[in-house]
Amino acid sequence: MKKAVYVFLVFSINSCFTPDGYLPKIDSETINITLNSTEKPSTYIKLGFPTSTLTKEKINWQLRFENTADEWGIYTNPTEPIRIFNTEINRYDLINLNSIDGNTTWGYDDVKSNNIKSAVGRWGDFDFPNPESYKDVYILNWTQDSQDYYYKLQILDADINTYHFKYGPLDETSFQIETINKYEFQLYSYFSLVNNEQVKTIEPNINEWHIHSSYQVDSIIKHSKIPYSSTSIGSLGLFPSFELNHEHVEIFVDTVTNFEQINYVHSRNLKFEKSKNSIGLFYLKDTITSHVKSNSKQNLILRSDDEYYVIRAINIIGSSFNNHSITFEIKKL
């Protein structure tokens, strides 16, 4: 009987749940991107295993239209200082160069921590499936290749997934009426007023990028510690920016925890927020030399479709801010 009990015990212990195996630590990944404000101002980053990047050359465009369902924002090209004046007049034909004078109040797109306040603003009543436009005529002004451009723009009533607008040079009576259909696979639709065409090659499809590393025009006073290059408008600078794919990405900027110590358990309880743009993240201005340097204490923790990543900049090299390369360290959590 004793032997039987022993056999029972030996067999019983032999068959058990297999313990979890050990996996070596997965090395973090480094990627290097180069930004040039005049030639290649934009790089799209797709996080993953491995991370991939897509650099885009500079293309002429002025306006972009939100494609997200029920969103109707109209924004300007962030790499150019484009200013907008809302005449609050509905008659397109009455707006001309005489409509602006020294007292004209111009506005710019204003980048907030979790949103971008459009200079066009709320152009209609969006409480309907087909928004009803207030039909205000806007004047747009920007400088390109030392040439001043003045355009007028009137948003017509929108269809359920279509923008209609009327535009033309401010000093001409001729105009164009354009239709832009919301394209659900991209965040924005882009339009060049100068070239009279929709530009479709700027943004990759929505599932093919998480971060867009580029430039953003903003007030110099707002970002005193961040390096910038000057623009045609003295009060505005061209800052490095991180545009985020806000349809798929939520972020948390951790300046307390070391990059090495950030892991999944640490990250999953953080309060992530949707953000469209983050100016100057990872960039720091050397107070003595005023050179650009990386801020490695800033860790961007990013959640996308239940995957977590942490990113930091480990090195920035470049003769000028307009042309530099930045090395990121990326760890999937």
Added chain:
Amino acid sequence: MKDIYHCISQLLTNPFKLRKHCSIMIVSACLITCIANQTMAQDSTSCTYILSRDDIETSNLQNLEEALSILPMFHKYIKNGSPQISYGSLGIDNIAVFKDGFPAALDQNINYDFRSIPLWDIDRIEIHLTPVVGQVKNNAIVINLYSLKIPEQPIWTKLNLTNTSSSDFHGSFILGLSNLTHSGQVGISRSFTNDLYDDERLRSTSLGAFERYDLNIKYQYKILPSVTLNIRSDNAIVHTQNKGKIIPGTSRVTDQENDFNKHNICGSLQLKASKHHTLSLDGMVHHFKNNNTLIDKDLNTGQQNLSTHTNTYPNTGYNQGLIRLSLKSFNKPLDYSLGIDLSNTRDNTYQYIDAISTVYNDYIAYGILSYRLKNTLILHGGLRLFHNNLTGNFLLPQFQIELAPREVIQLNFTSNTSVSYAPFRQLFYPTNFNEGVRNNVSLNPIKQNTIHANVILKQKNLNALSGLIFIVQSDIPRVAESNTFNSVGKSSSFSTYASIDLSNDIVSVKPSAMMHAINNTRDTGNLTFFYPELNLNTHIRIPNSKITVGLNAKYIGKHTNSFISNNIIYIAEQQKMRFLSLRIKRSFIKEKLKISFGINNILQTPFISNDIYRLTEINRESVHNERVISGYPRSFTFKVVYTNP
């Protein structure tokens, strides 16, 4: 007696919050009365198939879920880790399962884990087609498990060890004590079944390893020669680990763990009121909890945390209380059976949803008459008046004719109406538990109208059985246009079967063949699909050698059925399944020690394809190909059984 009635009423309203003195009264009531081992009135003609102890051991069946793969008439596969068990259009939730006369899996509308019902203390499993019974409300098909009887020995032990080449282990130890007046038996068991992988190189399991611990207790007290008390308690803890895949680019995984705990206690009382009358009082309390957890693990640091994800199966748990009172009369030529059956089923995880108590009560009053006209005819007829507090009253008739019950050839015809409930989640649970569909607390029970006819040939060493059974289900919950469950669905199943039992002292051969026809969407389309099934259970004792050889085989042909999702009809086509197990057993030390060696699932392919098609107006178009699990792969089994004395 007044106190007992008070306690019964309290048990029905809230069986798990009995006052202390009531608990004592109920137990006392159990103690002062006696029970018969099998309380369900079941006639032999309704028993169509038996899985004997030898069959259970030959196929190395460790729990009822495994047995349902082998049991004739049933079709089982595993999809996304969940077993899908059915006979024709009847899901296992519409089929009654009893152990020694008591519900083994609570009420049958509940997703019960059949792995928690062990077979190490089971003598045989019987399938009854349309039995004429009073107490069971869903008696179109009844599975009965009968446990091993307590031997009348002063002390008795049985050790049962099984090890397989898949590193499975199943061990049980039973200790029985008896002084002829008091008999008791305690059985403990540990059963471990290893993981099943689709690809051994990957960490993720297709079917997680699971471990079960059992404690089963039986007690019998023969108060008087004609008065016996039986109490039984079955307890099981089942733990399952489903390993997740390694998340690319990390050392992290998310594992899913499941804990199923069940506890039940039942007693049955039988009082010989007169020479021809027996009064019985039965009671049962059954409780289970089924908890699912997701665990995040870092395989580099060993860190483990409960996951914050919510995309796992919801936790469930139910209690059932049951009281029966019956009077049976055994007079010739007229027998009768009368009784009442009171049952309370309660959700113990979500006790109130939207201020509605998740509970229902059943009250069944029944009467069955059996009239014997010499040896030429037996007529059984009965009515059940059935009240459910959610849906109202139902009258369920049943009728059976046995022609020439004692002759070589016997003919039987049975017709009955039975019901089974819609799943608990469809009755009570919110939309996030029902894939966005709203519950309906006033869903009708699913009605099952059954016609069954068979012919039995009885010879000394040869029994043959052939018959047909037709079941129509109505009031099946379907999703209406208002996105709410409604009782509008219909389905039907038809089977013809033939089986032979050729047995003598040396050989026992039991082949059977059947053809099934299923129409799961009878309310919307005339889509009937056929599939064949073959079974063979054979045991040969080699004379003068103490060696027995056993063979169990089952074949199910290509299985097609239809189902409705989002008001679209789909067709699922599944590959054939084959089960074949062989065993050789030898006895030692005057039959005390039995050692056997077996090969299980010889022809089995663990994964089979399940192709899903969408039915269009003119054709069908393929929408999805998936792999489902038909069973475990081939394994070798070594088994030792030691019985003393």
